[in-house]
Amino acid sequence: MPVSVILPIMGRSSGNFFGRDSLIMSLPIMPMERAMSDDLELEDCIDACDDCASICLESLTGHCLPAGGKHVEPRHVILMLDCVDLCRTTADFMRRGSPNHARLCAACADICDACAESCAKLDDMEECVEACRDCAESCREMASAAA
């Protein structure tokens, strides 16, 4: 039985969480294990986006700017800022349980790939490359799961 739209629901809270229950009750019927694995994937993707945004911003100001040279070329810095912004926005779409989160995840995956590629050409940016690739992969899964 296909479920066309799955409204993602946050799972930080346990216990009697009103919002959770009332949202679940408004969802189309779906097998429970499906919903649970979706929840886990969603939380993983939020974490990947958060990590990517944090590491890119810290690397930009703590590594690229002091390093100078190719590390501060406009195209690279702009990509880093794009990546920070879009990872944040995408994570927030998921946190809000937005029905449009898959659209953002797809875009975020592409920008993260581009950022990873730009970072991979520069010295000492392995951590940033890895965070971008992890985020791209996780976002791509979210985007295709919802398609």
Place this chain on the structure above:
Amino acid sequence: MPVSVILPIMGRSSGNFFGRDSLIMSLPIMPMERAMSDDLELEDCIDACDDCASICLESLTGHCLPAGGKHVEPRHVILMLDCVDLCRTTADFMRRGSPNHARLCAACADICDACAESCAKLDDMEECVEACRDCAESCREMASAAA
């Protein structure tokens, strides 16, 4: 002669603007009028995104929340917040002259359409509907111009 990628350039400053010149010199050759009309479209689209974000946020807190009832249904409020966030992010991609701005514009157009539709069902949200539709149209043009 097709120009596959046009790096948008901000035009607030006049005079001897380093960034502008050095960016222009790195661009593929293109007819000057093409570049100028692109600049104008870009500024229009930034304005449309800014207006949409501002009006949606003001309407949410100044109109929807006090009105209550259908105006505070989760799906509607979430869409309003999605719209505010994505319009901001999209405008900033354009402001930074990001080569990936068209990707964001395409997503932004869809979310603005969804927000306009949600607002159109509610009382006294004409201003918000109009801002969302204007932004969707402008973003769609930017997205297709860069395709």
Place this chain on the structure above:
Amino acid sequence: MPVSVILPIMGRSSGNFFGRDSLIMSLPIMPMERAMSDDLELEDCIDACDDCASICLESLTGHCLPAGGKHVEPRHVILMLDCVDLCRTTADFMRRGSPNHARLCAACADICDACAESCAKLDDMEECVEACRDCAESCREMASAAA
């Protein structure tokens, strides 16, 4: 009769604007002209914050990054990014009619001053200096008006 806390209310909409009316009705009685001049100051301050954020971000990516040298020193770039972020956040506090907007305006004024000072030492950043100073002045007025 002094009014200690004035919940600012946005004034973009005219006509029968539910949110506006219901908020106004919950306000302490105050002379109408006082409320109106407060509204104007608030809108001016929002505009000043928006302009400052936009101009700083465009200058950073369109001027400082391509210029290189002192324009990309970590301390300067970090200040520019601080300024962009805080101007946005402060404007949104005002747009939401937050009772805490004055707190943000006070902090924003200081960061804008610091950013203006940093920009003033660099070539071709007059527009940015002016936007920061205008924003600092406007935020300082908002902060003291609410004190």
Place this chain on the structure above:
Amino acid sequence: MPVSVILPIMGRSSGNFFGRDSLIMSLPIMPMERAMSDDLELEDCIDACDDCASICLESLTGHCLPAGGKHVEPRHVILMLDCVDLCRTTADFMRRGSPNHARLCAACADICDACAESCAKLDDMEECVEACRDCAESCREMASAAA
């Protein structure tokens, strides 16, 4: 020997991290253990701000909006949005190693306290109350440490 300004430096990376070294070399001499405990406090405060922002946004859309009634009163929702925004901005000031982060931490502490108070009056918001109080405490420590 007092150190009046300590530029906070992110510590996610280990190994040969250019940014880190070059920033450290530009710092005033300070006892190593002082710098290290400052680093830890900074990371704790960033985490507290991140958690508070995430939990408030998830609670707002996943709990308050579906619950309705007092949970969607304008003043409460506005405070929640204020708190999300300012926690984000404050965390980013720290992530960038901004010399102005203490200013933001002081403001953030106050808004988090106000948000905790608003949440404490409502059902099933214990998690949000706790996150706000933790963040307020951590921010207050950061603010006073830098004073």
